Amino acid sequence: MAALAEKRTQFGTPEEILTGLIALASSTDGIDIVVAAHEGFTYAVNARNPEYEILADELAALASAYLQAIRQRIPGGEVYARVVMGEYEGKAILVADVGEGFTFLAMGEYAGVKAIFDPVLRVIEGKPFKCPACGVVLDIYAGRCPGCGRLVPITQPTCPFCGYTVSSRPCPNCGKMLSLSVSRVELARPGGEAEEEQVEGAEEVAVVRVEPPPRVRAARRLLKVVIGSAVAGIYFVSTYILGVSPATAIVAGLVPLATVFALLLSEPG
Ligand SMILES: [Zn+2]
Ligand SMILES: [Zn+2]
The missing domain is CATH 1.10.287 (Helix Hairpins)
Structure with missing residues (x-):
């Protein structure tokens, strides 16, 4: 229980959320650069494609401006979507409002950026998919697609690059087989079928449904x-x-x- 509680609080602060998002985006194929910013200034950068490193400060400022613009466009200034996708310099971008002035931006080819959208949204909203057995946050890990070999978020059942669909994957932390679908992750039976196994402390983490407000x-x-x-x-x-x-x-x-x-x-x- 203590270990589980520890893992849950690992996403308490914006800095911790950013660390998780950077881990995910930096290991997903198709993403050229990831920038975390605070109040429009660069906080952390990971350029998978070194050519993009010079854009870091520009992207940090862009992330802030982007979220400001979205707030202004929505009457009353309320932000529904804390994660938005757009385009910049002919590339796809994803901008996320992490809170307390922190923003996260990933830039790259459309399929790669689209692939991290759902996991980023769940992490930002504090409702990430977790392993029902060990409680580790699954939404920050990427794994190889069996179809094309590219790295995609492990909580994505369908590969955005080749369309290959996996129904189960092992947990990167405890190795238990997990059954995957768009709306949930649960333990898989040895035969591959999903199972609602009772694990101590897992009732809060077993099934997370995503529904728009x-x-x-x-x-x-x-x-x-x-x-x-x-x-x-x-x-x-x-x-x-x-x-x-x-x-x-x-x-x-x-x-x-x-x-x-x-x-x-x-x-x-
Ligand atoms: Zn693939
Ligand atoms: Zn696990």
Whole structure:
């Protein structure tokens, strides 16, 4: 129990969170540089690709500016997403608000940056995937994809580079086989199937589900309705321009448009 509690508090402060995020991003393929910053100034740098080292201070300032801009764009100044992705100098970037003026930025090819998004978000929100057996934070480790050999976060079931999907992996700390899915990590049976094994102290860490907050869901739904309406609008304007009679356009477009709406409004996962 003491060991477990110790491992849990290893992510207490922004500095500790940053250490974990740097460990993950620095060992994931496709990422050229990782910059941790405090109040816009460089705090730690790891350039996997040395060419990018000269960008460190610029990226530290960019991370702060990025989060400021996002806060200003959201009415009321509230930040929903503490982790955002964007583009800079033709590369993908991920910027995370670690708290207390600390920011984290990773820059590289899209697949590599996208691969660390979910683990970074979980660590930032204080809800990382942990090993149900030993309690170690799994979201800061990368491992080789059996399909293409590239290093990706071990909590990612699908490789962002080649699409290979793994259903289980050993815990990097205790070696127990873990069953992986997008929303959870649990102990795997020797046969490979998931098992809800009872481990002392594991009830708090066994299963972590990731659900967007209700306001985000509502905003997504609204966005979907707007997109659906825009598709319908473009369709009818196009048929009008092409001289198709409105009755024919409605009959011909009914099924495809209804399908678009049904697809948009269906809840993912
Ligand atoms: Zn792969
Ligand atoms: Zn373990």
